[in-house]
Amino acid sequence: MKKSIFLIPLLILALIFTGCSDDDTTPEPVNEEELITTMTVTLSPVGGGSDIVLKTVDMDGDGGNEPVITINGVTGNEVSLTVGTSYEGSIELLNESEDPAEDITEEVQAEAEDHQFFYTSSSSLDVTTNYEDEDINEKPIGVYFTLIANAASSGDLTFTLRHEPNKSAAGVATGDITSAGGETDITETFSITIE
Amino acid sequence: MRNYAFTIMLVCSYLAVSQNCKHTLSGKVLDLHDGSILSGATLVVAETESISQTSIDGDYTILGLCENITYSIRILHSSCEIKTFYVKISEDTQRDFKLEHHLEELNEIILEGKAYENNTNTTLENNVSKETLERYSTGALGDALNSLSGVSSLNKGNGIVKPIVNGLHSSRIIMVNNGVRMQDQEWGAEHAPNIDINSVGRLTLVKSASALQYGGDAMGGVIIAEALKVPVKDSLYGKTMASLTSNGRGGVLTSELTKSHSNGWYGTVQGSIKRFGDFEAADYILSNTGLIEQNVSLCLGLNKFNYGIEGYFSFFSSKIGVLRASHLHGAADQVRAFESNTPLIINDFTYNIGAPRQNVKHQLARIKGFKTFENFGTLSLQYDYQQNNRLEFDIRRGDDRDKAAMDLELNTHTLLLDYENDFEHKLDLKSGLMARYQNNFANPNTGVRRLIPDYDKYELGIYLLGNYALNDRWLLEAGARFDYTHLDVYKFYRTSFWEDRNYDVLYPHIVVEDLGTQVLANPNLKFHNASATAGLKYTFKDNYQLFLNYALASRAPNPSELFSEGLHHSGARIELGDLSFNSEVGHKVSATIQRDHDTFSFSINPYVNTISDFIIIEPTKILETIRGNFQVWEYRQTSAQLLGVDIDAAYKFTDKLNFTHQLSIVKGYDRSRNLPLISMPPISTKNEISFEHPKFHNLKLALQSEYVFAQNEYPDNNFEVYVPETETTELLDISSTPSAYHLLNFNSSIDFEITKTSLLTVGLGITNISNTSYRNYLNLQRFYADDLGRNFLLNLKFKY
Numbered sequence: 005m006k007k008s009i010f011l012i013p014l015l016i017l018a019l020i021f022t023g024c025s026d027d028d029t030t031p032e033p034v035n036e037e038e039l040i041t042t043m044t045v046t047l048s049p050v051g052g053g054s055d056i057v058l059k060t061v062d063m064d065g066d067g068g069n070e071p072v073i074t075i076n077g078v079t080g081n082e083v084s085l086t087v088g089t090s091y092e093g094s095i096e097l098l099n100e101s102e103d104p105a106e107d108i109t110e111e112v113q114a115e116a117e118d119h120q121f122f123y124t125s126s127s128s129l130d131v132t133t134n135y136e137d138e139d140i141n142e143k144p145i146g147v148y149f150t151l152i153a154n155a156a157s158s159g160d161l162t163f164t165l166r167h168e169p170n171k172s173a174a175g176v177a178t179g180d181i182t183s184a185g186g187e188t189d190i191t192e193t194f195s196i197t198i199e
Numbered sequence: 200m201r202n203y204a205f206t207i208m209l210v211c212s213y214l215a216v217s218q219n220c221k222h223t224l225s226g227k228v229l230d231l232h233d234g235s236i237l238s239g240a241t242l243v244v245a246e247t248e249s250i251s252q253t254s255i256d257g258d259y260t261i262l263g264l265c266e267n268i269t270y271s272i273r274i275l276h277s278s279c280e281i282k283t284f285y286v287k288i289s290e291d292t293q294r295d296f297k298l299e300h301h302l303e304e305l306n307e308i309i310l311e312g313k314a315y316e317n318n319t320n321t322t323l324e325n326n327v328s329k330e331t332l333e334r335y336s337t338g339a340l341g342d343a344l345n346s347l348s349g350v351s352s353l354n355k356g357n358g359i360v361k362p363i364v365n366g367l368h369s370s371r372i373i374m375v376n377n378g379v380r381m382q383d384q385e386w387g388a389e390h391a392p393n394i395d396i397n398s399v400g401r402l403t404l405v406k407s408a409s410a411l412q413y414g415g416d417a418m419g420g421v422i423i424a425e426a427l428k429v430p431v432k433d434s435l436y437g438k439t440m441a442s443l444t445s446n447g448r449g450g451v452l453t454s455e456l457t458k459s460h461s462n463g464w465y466g467t468v469q470g471s472i473k474r475f476g477d478f479e480a481a482d483y484i485l486s487n488t489g490l491i492e493q494n495v496s497l498c499l500g501l502n503k504f505n506y507g508i509e510g511y512f513s514f515f516s517s518k519i520g521v522l523r524a525s526h527l528h529g530a531a532d533q534v535r536a537f538e539s540n541t542p543l544i545i546n547d548f549t550y551n552i553g554a555p556r557q558n559v560k561h562q563l564a565r566i567k568g569f570k571t572f573e574n575f576g577t578l579s580l581q582y583d584y585q586q587n588n589r590l591e592f593d594i595r596r597g598d599d600r601d602k603a604a605m606d607l608e609l610n611t612h613t614l615l616l617d618y619e620n621d622f623e624h625k626l627d628l629k630s631g632l633m634a635r636y637q638n639n640f641a642n643p644n645t646g647v648r649r650l651i652p653d654y655d656k657y658e659l660g661i662y663l664l665g666n667y668a669l670n671d672r673w674l675l676e677a678g679a680r681f682d683y684t685h686l687d688v689y690k691f692y693r694t695s696f697w698e699d700r701n702y703d704v705l706y707p708h709i710v711v712e713d714l715g716t717q718v719l720a721n722p723n724l725k726f727h728n729a730s731a732t733a734g735l736k737y738t739f740k741d742n743y744q745l746f747l748n749y750a751l752a753s754r755a756p757n758p759s760e761l762f763s764e765g766l767h768h769s770g771a772r773i774e775l776g777d778l779s780f781n782s783e784v785g786h787k788v789s790a791t792i793q794r795d796h797d798t799f800s801f802s803i804n805p806y807v808n809t810i811s812d813f814i815i816i817e818p819t820k821i822l823e824t825i826r827g828n829f830q831v832w833e834y835r836q837t838s839a840q841l842l843g844v845d846i847d848a849a850y851k852f853t854d855k856l857n858f859t860h861q862l863s864i865v866k867g868y869d870r871s872r873n874l875p876l877i878s879m880p881p882i883s884t885k886n887e888i889s890f891e892h893p894k895f896h897n898l899k900l901a902l903q904s905e906y907v908f909a910q911n912e913y914p915d916n917n918f919e920v921y922v923p924e925t926e927t928t929e930l931l932d933i934s935s936t937p938s939a940y941h942l943l944n945f946n947s948s949i950d951f952e953i954t955k956t957s958l959l960t961v962g963l964g965i966t967n968i969s970n971t972s973y974r975n976y977l978n979l980q981r982f983y984a985d986d987l988g989r990n991f992l993l994n995l996k997f998k999y
Contacts, residue, residue, distance in 0.1 A: 065825070167528075182924060
């Protein structure tokens with residue numbers, strides 16, 4: 005009786021240690037599913053002319069390398085717009101770490117009431133932006149917009165996507181980010197010159 | 200030899216006759232464990248062969264003792280081990296004797312009890328009483344520990360409460376639950392211990408690494424939770440407790456039933472359920488801070504005089520909401536949140552727990568057997584298995600919305616073999632061996648890069664601890680431990696980080712696979728850690744004790760310190776570990792002077808803890824990402840020093856009126872850079888006045904004041920962020936500490952006897968009576984919201 009008591013834990017141990025023999029398989033890599041690697045803003049001049057493509061790419065997401073900004077395929081963040089011209093704008097978001105690249109714009113549009121883009125210009129820059137799309141609550145999303153380059157000026161233009169913003173807060177529906185709240189999913193600043 | 204002794208005794212008694220032999224020795228005989236009085240104990244004075252007995256109040260008096268003679272007094276009590284004390288008489292002397300329980304709680308439980316009650320002999324141990332634990336029934340284990348001096352807590356909201364002992368926390372604290380060292384991913388600052396407070400019968404804190412039987416890496420201390428002992432007799436007893444709180448609009452229901460038998464068999468079953476909705480600060484609702492907790496534990500054992508076996512199983516499950524407004528992306532979001540005095544998101548009260556939240560399940564199974572061999576000692580063998588599954592849910596998009604962002608499963612097997620001698624009481628020896636295997640599996644289906652990689656960990660440990668009683672006043676203690684740790688890790692590194700850290704040059708041989716943007720590496724790390732302790736205890740003037748202890752602790756770096764590499768959402772920052780870290784080595788010297796007296800008791804406990812290769816995390820730069828700017832925090836090793844003092848005092852005005860005082864001071868410095876350490880608890884003091892009327896339904900009333908000073912020493916980690924909306928550069932103040940605050944708490948209880956064997960206790964409590972708005976430096980949520988407002992608590996306990 006006395007000795008048999010010791011056999012019980014030993015038996016259990018034997019079972020467990022044989023149970024967890026190591027199989028040397030390496031873990032599988034994780035594909036970041038929600039990662040946004042690429043934002044492309046396309047500005048098409050109304051009435052003709054070639055598109056202006058503003059692009060930022062950060063292949064390794066949070067951390068690691070800094071994003072690479074290109075304008076019409078050339079590295080740099082200087083954009084020039086023409087005085088008095090209206091542009092039709094659209095934004096495309098991609099996760100290029102997956103193959104084929106995942107279209108995040110679709111996800112944003114599917115959850116339109118939880119997302120909104122903001123176009124914030126510095127006070128020196130004379131531009132006007134208007135939303136050209138809306139969610140089921142008739143609030144803006146901002147994947148499509150128009151941008152009017154007014155007088156000759158220069159300054160920064162920042163594109164920001166907010167997740168779960170308060171779309172009913174003051175000024176948010178007209179594009180004022182101040183009381184929008186929510187979390188920033190993506191943000192990039194471009195340097196604009198209107199001439 | 201015997202003749203010599205006889206001769207000496209004869210000479211002694213001869214001398215005695217020629218001296219003043221009119222002295223008396225009087226006092227009480229008490230239970231060593233709970234200080235209860237032992238009536239009917241027999242005291243035999245060997246030198247005079249006189250016999251006396253303790254009265255119903257435990258008092259004894261021995262008359263006719265002579266000056267300058269050391270008497271040996273043998274004390275016998277039906278339920279205790281026989282013990283001999285040596286007392287030198289120089290005048291009329293008052294002296295209390297403490298005996299150890301014996302028959303009612305049989306052998307191993309005693310040996311166990313001894314192991315638990317005296318985890319170390321030369322460091323003062325602090326206990327949280329069952330009564331206090333019951334008072335914190337609706338809270339977390341960390342809240343109850345917080346009632347001890349020298350302990351504070353690192354919180355994330357009010358659901359996640361991590362104990363800080365003398366300024367240190369997480370992997371620097373060992374948590375022992377019913378003899379099992381908890382392996383519950385304790386490394387994270389927002390990972391609370393997975394122990395149900397309602398399953399704990401007794402909670403002990405050792406504020407140093409001297410309890411080597413549990414591990415050698417307890418830089419801060421060891422916290423031991425254990426169930427109450429079961430008597431060896433035929434009985435059936437239990438309790439059911441219901442607590443309701445106004446803040447959180449929820450409560451706890453807990454029940455426990457124990458059946459014991461005189462043949463040694465016993466069993467306990469315990470369960471509890473906790474449910475709260477959103478908690479409230481003084482002025483607003485803290486949205487998404489609700490919690491649900493469900494726990495069950497079972498224990499079955501056989502306890503014979505010289506052998507026994509016990510099986511224990513517990514299941515702990517919790518779902519804890521994290522303040523919605525604390526979830527942010529990047530530094531510009533932080534600027535917005537910091538500028539606001541109230542949380543940016545305040546919704547209506549709800550019991551629903553959305554994202555962000557944590558779902559944690561912890562299972563623990565333990566089997567232990569012991570056998571006592573005559574003239575050798577007791578051997579015990581324990582095997583335990585733990586499984587910890589942690590799911591963390593973030594605010595996500597699309598198909599991932601309801602998918603956990605982190606899914607870790609930690610499995611641990613431990614085998615312990617311990618030996619304890621049973622020689623006569625002068626020398627106590629304890630030694631043992633430990634073998635442990637641990638596997639961490641990070642589920643890749645989360646769609647988020649692993650924060651903690653997959654690994655296998657193998658540990659071996661060996662220790663020897665001994666204490667030697669020179670005489671009744673002096674006790675010496677020494678011990679040593681050696682641990683070997685081997686970590687076999689598979690980790691995907693971002694290629695950019697791998698190259699930035701120069702790992703491609705330093706560790707090319709550990710690369711298993713190159714995937715372009717990621718590199719799979721297989722680091723194998725080995726750590727050899729030595730730890731030791733030495734100390735003494737001196738008892739003087741009957742009720743004074745002096746403890747002096749030195750503890751050497753060595754801790755291998757934990758997986759998050761070694762392998763972190765990426766965005767940590769809860770801090771809105773990028774955290775980077777370092778593969779090249781070696782073990783931390785700490786030297787802690789602590790002293791305690793204690794006076795244990797009916798009217799005025801106190802203890803003063805100063806300490807110095809010097810730690811080399813101390814691992815800290817600090818901000819190093821700002822990193823631009825597609826989501827905006829993030830602050831980068833990197834782990835670094837440095838020399839650290841912590842100094843402090845804990846003071847406890849109690850004064851009894853009358854039989855019914857008591858005053859207690861507590862003061863904790865700790866200062867921590869990074870000695871290589873001459874900077875204060877981050878997250879050091881500010882000075883705090885607690886003062887309580889309590890009234891007790893045992894004859895009137897055991898009425899108890901207590902008013903407690905808690906004053907927490909502002910922490911005036913902290914490193915400056917502030918940084919500047921450009922905010923495009925306002926075209927300004929803002930200073931993000933993540934360093935400044937909140938101002939001092941004062942809280943008043945009230946607590947009361949009253950007993951009603953329902954039948955002869957059942958008792959109903961009704962308790963009423965109020966915390967933060969004045970509904971003060973305050974923020975606590977050690978609450979990670981402090982940047983976004985105030986701490987808890989007023990809370991009314993109703994507690995019904997039915998004992999049967």
